[in-house]
Amino acid sequence: MDQAAAREVVRLRAGWAVRGxxxxxxxxxxxxxxxxxxxxxGDYAHILRHFALGTPSPGRSGxxxxxxxxxxxxxxxxxxxxxxxxxxxxxxxxxxxxxxIAETRYLCVPYEAxxxxxxxxxxxxxxxxxxxxxxxxxxxxLGVAALDPEVPARALQRFGVQRVAAAASLLIxxxxxxxxxxxxxxxxxLAFLDTVAALLPYGWRTRFSAATWDQSGNRNVSLAFARxxxxxxxxxxxxxxRLPERDTPGRAYAEMLADLFGDRGRSHAEVIAHLxxxxxxxxxxxxxxxxxxxxxxxxxxxxxxxxxxxxxxxxDVRDLLATGRHRELGDAGARKILTALIREHAPEDIPLLRxxxxxxxxxxxTPFRELCAAVRGLVWTGDDVxxxxxxxxxxxxxxxxxxxxxxxxxxxxLVTAPKRGLDEVGAEAAALVVREAIGPAAIxxxxxxxxxxxxxxxxxxxxxxxxxxxxxxxxxxxLQAWYECLTHHLPASLLGLFRNLLFSxxxxxxxxxxxxxxxxxxxxxxxxxxxxxxxxxLPLVLDGLADWLASLDRIPAGDALLLKSRxxxxxxxxxASLGMLDGLLLWLAAPPHHVTGTAxxxxxxxxxxxxxxxxxxxxxxxxxxxxxxxxxxxRAGGWAAAGGTGPVLMLAxxxxxxxPAEALPVAKAxxxxxxxxxxxxxTAEYQVCRHEAEQLFPELAKxxxxxxxxxxxQNAPAGHIAALCAQEMARxxxxxxxxxxxxTGLPNITAGTxxxxxxxxxxxxxEMEEPDAANRALDLARAITRYPGVGPSLRTQAAxxxxxxxxxxxxxxxxTAAADQDGELLIDENTREHLRHNAEKAQSxxxxxxxxxxxxxxxxxx
Numbered sequence: 001m002d003q004a005a006a007r008e009v010v011r012l013r014a015g016w017a018v019r020g021x022x023x024x025x026x027x028x029x030x031x032x033x034x035x036x037x038x039x040x041x042g043d044y045a046h047i048l049r050h051f052a053l054g055t056p057s058p059g060r061s062g063x064x065x066x067x068x069x070x071x072x073x074x075x076x077x078x079x080x081x082x083x084x085x086x087x088x089x090x091x092x093x094x095x096x097x098x099x100x101i102a103e104t105r106y107l108c109v110p111y112e113a114x115x116x117x118x119x120x121x122x123x124x125x126x127x128x129x130x131x132x133x134x135x136x137x138x139x140x141x142l143g144v145a146a147l148d149p150e151v152p153a154r155a156l157q158r159f160g161v162q163r164v165a166a167a168a169s170l171l172i173x174x175x176x177x178x179x180x181x182x183x184x185x186x187x188x189x190l191a192f193l194d195t196v197a198a199l200l201p202y203g204w205r206t207r208f209s210a211a212t213w214d215q216s217g218n219r220n221v222s223l224a225f226a227r228x229x230x231x232x233x234x235x236x237x238x239x240x241x242r243l244p245e246r247d248t249p250g251r252a253y254a255e256m257l258a259d260l261f262g263d264r265g266r267s268h269a270e271v272i273a274h275l276x277x278x279x280x281x282x283x284x285x286x287x288x289x290x291x292x293x294x295x296x297x298x299x300x301x302x303x304x305x306x307x308x309x310x311x312x313x314x315x316d317v318r319d320l321l322a323t324g325r326h327r328e329l330g331d332a333g334a335r336k337i338l339t340a341l342i343r344e345h346a347p348e349d350i351p352l353l354r355x356x357x358x359x360x361x362x363x364x365x366t367p368f369r370e371l372c373a374a375v376r377g378l379v380w381t382g383d384d385v386x387x388x389x390x391x392x393x394x395x396x397x398x399x400x401x402x403x404x405x406x407x408x409x410x411x412x413x414l415v416t417a418p419k420r421g422l423d424e425v426g427a428e429a430a431a432l433v434v435r436e437a438i439g440p441a442a443i444x445x446x447x448x449x450x451x452x453x454x455x456x457x458x459x460x461x462x463x464x465x466x467x468x469x470x471x472x473x474x475x476x477x478x479l480q481a482w483y484e485c486l487t488h489h490l491p492a493s494l495l496g497l498f499r500n501l502l503f504s505x506x507x508x509x510x511x512x513x514x515x516x517x518x519x520x521x522x523x524x525x526x527x528x529x530x531x532x533x534x535x536x537x538l539p540l541v542l543d544g545l546a547d548w549l550a551s552l553d554r555i556p557a558g559d560a561l562l563l564k565s566r567x568x569x570x571x572x573x574x575x576a577s578l579g580m581l582d583g584l585l586l587w588l589a590a591p592p593h594h595v596t597g598t599a600x601x602x603x604x605x606x607x608x609x610x611x612x613x614x615x616x617x618x619x620x621x622x623x624x625x626x627x628x629x630x631x632x633x634x635r636a637g638g639w640a641a642a643g644g645t646g647p648v649l650m651l652a653x654x655x656x657x658x659x660p661a662e663a664l665p666v667a668k669a670x671x672x673x674x675x676x677x678x679x680x681x682x683t684a685e686y687q688v689c690r691h692e693a694e695q696l697f698p699e700l701a702k703x704x705x706x707x708x709x710x711x712x713x714q715n716a717p718a719g720h721i722a723a724l725c726a727q728e729m730a731r732x733x734x735x736x737x738x739x740x741x742x743x744t745g746l747p748n749i750t751a752g753t754x755x756x757x758x759x760x761x762x763x764x765x766x767e768m769e770e771p772d773a774a775n776r777a778l779d780l781a782r783a784i785t786r787y788p789g790v791g792p793s794l795r796t797q798a799a800x801x802x803x804x805x806x807x808x809x810x811x812x813x814x815x816t817a818a819a820d821q822d823g824e825l826l827i828d829e830n831t832r833e834h835l836r837h838n839a840e841k842a843q844s845x846x847x848x849x850x851x852x853x854x855x856x857x858x859x860x861x862x
Contacts, residue, residue: 008146010117012109013139015082017044020103023093036139038076038108047074048086048104053224054215056088056102063182064213064227066090066102069190071121071197071210072221073283074108081206081283084108085124105131107140111206115279118147118202121194121210147276152198153268155191161261161268164192166241167223168199169254170234172287173244175222177214177229181238186212189225196223199257199271201278201293249288256294256302264298271297300328307340317341318349321356334360335367342370345378347396354400368406371397372413379433380418380426390429391436398437411437412452415463422462424527431466454489461494461520465527468498472531494520497528501537508540511547518548522559526566533570538577546580546613549587553619564590575602576609583613589625591633595651596644603650610651627665630655634669635711637676645680649689656689656696667693671704672711678723682768705738709745718753721746722760725780729761730770739783743790751797754784759801806838 015036021027031041031048039047051072057064067089074082088104095101107128123144131140156164170176184192189212197208207222214224217231229235236242244250260266274297282289295302303320306312317340320326326334338360341349353371361367378393394414401410415430434457438450457464464486471482479502486495493516500507509528517524525545532541549555555563567585572578575598582592598606618624633639639648652670656663670689674681681687694701705728712721721742728738742757743749758781765773781798785791818826827835 008117009143010114010119010146012113012119012142012144014107014109014142015039015139016108016135017041017048017106018103018133018135019045019048019106020091021095021101023091023101024096026096033134035135035137036108038082038110044106047072047084047108048106050074050220051084051086051209051211052216052218053088053211053213053221054218056215058100060090063184063225064215067186067212069125069186069212070221071193071208072108073111073206073209076110081111081281082108083111083114083124083205085121085128087125087128105133107131107142109142111281114205115202118276118279119144120147120151121197122190123147125190147198149198149269149273149276152195152272155195156199156268156272159192159195160241163236163238163241164195164199165254165257166243167192167196167236169244169250169257170236171196171200171208171223171250172253172290173234173248173250175219175230175233176224176236177233178223178225178236178238179227179229181225184225184238189213193223199275201275201280201282201290203278203280203282203293204290206281206283249286249291252288252291253294256291259305260294260298264301266297300325300333304329304333304336307336312340314341314344314346317344318352321352321360326356326360331360331362335364338367339370342367342374345374345393347393350396350400354403357400357404368404368409371401372410375410375414376416376418379414379429380422382425385425387425387428387432390425391432394429394433395436398433407437408450408452411450412456415453415456415460417460417462422523424462424466424523424530427460427462427466427527428470430460430463431470434463434467435470454486457486458490458494461517461524462527464490464494465524465531468495468502469527469531469534472498472502472535493517494524501528501532501535501540506537506540509544511544511551514544514548515551522556523562526563529563529566529570533572536572538570538572538581539574542577542580542584542609543612546584546587546616549584550616550619553622555588560588564588568593575599575605579606579609579611580613581609583610586626586629587613587616587618589629591629592651595647596639598644598647600646600650603647606647607651607654611654627662631665631669634666635672635676637673637680640673640677640680645683646685649685653689653692656693660696664697667697667700668707671700671707674724674727675708675711675716676713678720678727681724681727703741705733705741706745709741712746718756719760719764721753722757723764725757726761726764726768726770729765729776729780730768735776735779735783739780739787743784743787751790751793752801754790754794755797755801758784758798 013036015034015038017034017039018032019029020032021029022032031045034041034044051070053068053070056066056068059065067087070084070086070088072084072086074084076082084106085108086104086106088102091101091103093101105128107124109124124142127142127144167176167178178192181189193210193212197205197210200208209220209222211218211221211224214221214226214230217226218224219230219232224230234244243254257271260271261268271294275294278293278296299316300320303312303316307317317337320337321341326337329337338353338356341353357367375394375397379390382390398407398410401407411434414433417427417430434453438453457467467482467486471479483495483498483502493513497509497513497517500509500513509532514525514528517528525548529538529541529545532538564585567581567588568590570581572581572594578594578598582594585592595606595610614626618626634648634652639645649670652666655666656670671693674686681690690704694704700707705724708724709721725738725742729735758777761780762773762777765776770776785794813827813831
């Protein structure tokens with residue numbers, strides 16, 4: 001405060017309180033006096049307790065010795081913040097027990113009174129220290145020197161920039177304890193706390209509290225000197241101060257301070273003066289706000305630096321351009337800001353781009369190139385964003401490009417397909433943009449020309465296909481105009497077959513036409529297929545598609561995948577077309593998809609369509625995987641769960657009527673499907689198909705159950721296997737045969753699984769309404785037990801399960817049976833008779849048996 005006299009003096013009215021006790025008394029400490037309009041004696045007592053620093057030691061030296069100074073902030077009844085300073089020191093008197101008395105003097109001033117002319121905490125402390133009680137009841141008048149940034153700037157040098165900056169930055173992330181500074185006196189500690197506050201926005205004082213010493217570990221004081229680190233606070237070791245952890249607001253603040261004092265050459269006083277002007281209260285704001293406040297000192301450069309690092313806030317970029325402060329950066333920097341705005345891909349930014357384009361972009365190439373890239377990004381990328389939505393985002397940019405006289409350039413860049421990641425949605429979105437941007441008037445002879453765009457379409461065949469599909473949905477006149485316009489720019493091999501599909505008279509598309517189209521891009525074949533399906537003209541395409549596929553020696557995996565997707569998604573009400581689609585899917589080694597949705601009455605037409613492709617020979621030298629794919633699909637059984645049992649089994653029966661060498665794998669696959677879907681075995685359609693298969697191939701009848709077991713899904717549950725066993729028993733297959741097949745077909749089955757299967761067989765037979773279900777399950781148990789090597793381990797496992805089940809159900813009887821007044825269970829006579837019968841059986845079993853000599857699970861399958 002060496003220059004206080006030369007600075008403005010701020011007149012403040014402060015509330016006050018004094019806490020202590022009368023000399024010679026045995027009273028507890030209390031508020032002995034207070035004044036001012038803001039708080040009552042009870043309020044002051046609460047405030048002083050809230051920021052209490054503990055019981056001072058009687059010693060008069062050392063870092064913990066009085067006086068202690070506390071800085072605080074409190075809310076008043078009007079919700080306004082008050083800034084408080086407390087001074088606790090010895091009075092030199094003693095109480096009745098002879099103990100020295102400490103007195104706390106407290107002043108608080110409204111924060112709003114400090115916003116016009118900020119003051120320092122040191123200034124408030126000096127005003128408090130200079131007052132002598134008694135104080136006026138209506139508050140005290142203070143004269144405090146206005147904050148001079150040079151004073152904390154010199155203190156910053158004295159304490160070390162790194163130490164003060166570390167304390168301020170750590171405080172942004174949470175409470176801080178300063179340790180290992182015993183040599184500092186109370187005024188030095190106060191000066192350090194004041195300097196830390198000066199290196200934060202002034203508005204932070206509405207959430208700032210500090211103490212020159214904390215004896216109690218009070219976390220209500222956010223920054224304090226102490227002997228050891230307080231619980232749940234961050235330590236600032238005076239000897240080795242460290243910065244906050246990365247990716248926190250505090251770390252960002254520390255790095256920005258270092259940048260301002262370093263590369264940007266800002267003086268300490270400049271930074272402190274800037275922060276002193278930031279008086280907006282920050283009590284209830286995100287701590288990250290302080291980073292933005294500090295950045296405001298060199299805001300344009302701060303935003304540019306964030307843009308260069310890729311960490312900028314788009315709102316800052318918009319504000320910088322909107323306020324015109326981009327001009328502070330120079331041409332190159334301003335262009336980077338404009339480019340960052342373009343890359344936001346936000347159509348709402350177009351008015352701002354238009355406003356600043358001529359000034360910032362001028363005639364340089366980069367901004368327009370970035371604009372093209374941004375619009376392309378909107379059209380060609382965007383997971384789960386449909387084509388119409390993509391086009392709607394891109395179209396507003398064309399008004400900007402039109403104003404710049406470069407609409408053709410932008411559209412040409414847009415229709416250029418990406419080298420990677422090309423998808424049909426992007427092509428459709430690009431086509432919609434072309435249709436809307438050019439418009440019907442521009443495709444007439446008198447309309448404006450789009451030479452760049454039309455030229456680029458010749459190199460973007462998928463966009464051409466999507467464009468013809470889009471205009472094909474509309475009125476005939478625009479369609480005709482578009483077609484005639486494009487014929488002047490595009491080769492017949494790319495455009496010609498659209499005449500077959502879109503203009504009368506409609507004619508079938510030939511295989512050679514599809515081959516020509518595929519020469520531009522094989523994916524276009526799928527696009528034409530989709531167009532035909534949408535227009536309900538699939539029959540015009542499918543024969544030619546089959547001819548084209550049959551002419552190919554190979555199909556690249558990527559092209560095949562796209563075509564499979566199109567074949568799967570194609571919809572038709574014509575069963576013959578659905579059959580051809582499934583035949584074409586199998587041609588590409590993909591399972592049929594449409595058969596499950598056909599009706600029984602439509603099967604003849606479906607079969608004719610299917611057979612027209614199925615019967616075609618695969619080109620010489622190309623592996624025919626159709627039968628392998630079909631049988632694997634049949635065997636997996638997923639079609640049964642999809643509800644297509646009838647149509648699929650009719651297709652299987654048609655195929656089983658073919659040459660025996662081709663029919664046998666189909667029959668086996670159909671029988672094996674029951675392994676995955678046991679419920680299939682009880683359907684009438686399956687039983688008919690199974691009967692036909694066994695009639696055609698008697699060898700299948702002998703081991704049909706083995707065929708099922710060897711195709712069981714991995715880790716099939718016991719109930720799954722039991723359902724298959726129960727179906728065989730219902731067909732009259734002897735239990736001995738089922739047991740032998742089960743243990744032979746599943747050589748690694750455990751005794752526990754076998755016991756579970758036996759129990760589940762009884763339930764399955766009961767659900768099938770088969771008579772004598774329990775005894776038939778017991779027959780299976782006998783047959784399995786007699787199988788060589790199985791008996792001992794099965795007996796052990798069965799006994800373990802049975803005893804556990806008996807015990808459980810006995811407990812159920814105990815729990816559910818009523819008790820009489822003597823506490824005895826009331827069980828009806830029928831139940832009692834059954835219990836006696838079971839008890840006699842148990843006794844008989846015990847008498848007839850002897851302890852086993854083998855170990856658990858020994859002597860057989862485990």
